[in-house]
Amino acid sequence: MSDPSSPAPRAIPGQTRIAVGRFVAGRVHQLDASRESASTRATLANLRRAVAREVGSVPEIWQVTLDGAPGTPRGDEPTVEEIAIHATLTLYAVHQQSKAESMHRRGAGLGHAVRRLEARAGQPGSSDVSPVRRRFDALATSQSVSEARHHLRGLVGQLSANGIPLDYGMLAEDLHDLQIAHRAPSVRLRWARQYYRIDDGDDGKVSAVPEQGRSDDATQEEDQ
Secondary structure: OOOOOOOOOOOOHHHHHHHHHHHHHHHHHHHHHOOOOHHHHHHHHHHHHOOOOOOOOOHHHHHHHOOOOOOOOOOOOOOHHHHHHHHHHHHHHHHHOOOOOOOEOOOOOHHHHHHHHHHHOOOOOOOOOOHHHHHHHHHHOOOOHHHHHHHHHHHHHHHHHOOOOEOHHHHHHHHHHHOOOOOHHHHHHHHHHHHOOEOOOOOOOEOOOOOOOOOOOOOOOOOO
């Protein structure tokens, strides 16, 4: 039996990232399946209200964002997992507002969605950097998770207005790793690869070239 006074073992980033993605995808599927019910509509409204709020500050969404969430809290600050889950589920609620069909689509990475958004506006290929691309670049170079959430809210609002879906399990994984200094560059590279795997002129359909799989060879590294 383990000594209860000993510190809990540190989680492996690759494992916690996957757990966060699965948790969010499961929650989104639950919300999608019942989004016509009054209780789910109220939950989505509360999630939207919390999109610019901090983790734990809106009691009405605790059951959705915190109950059963992966990760082990240490101290009073929100964990990497809690921040990623809160940000992703509140963004999903913004994206889903007033939509008859689900705005969660497996495999639709953020880079894919941004390129589709540009294609919808007829912007790819121009000599000038589009406003969408400027916001995407600002997100990719964010210096804090708060700054990243700010830019994501703008992008998700535009995706919602254009009916372009996003894989929220994948986004949760990205936001998890974006908070870890040695893993953040991999997130940015992943977004860039997704962005450039769209064929111009096809209204943003994802190329048939499969996305390179994520390597978890380095998952023995610990969260910083």
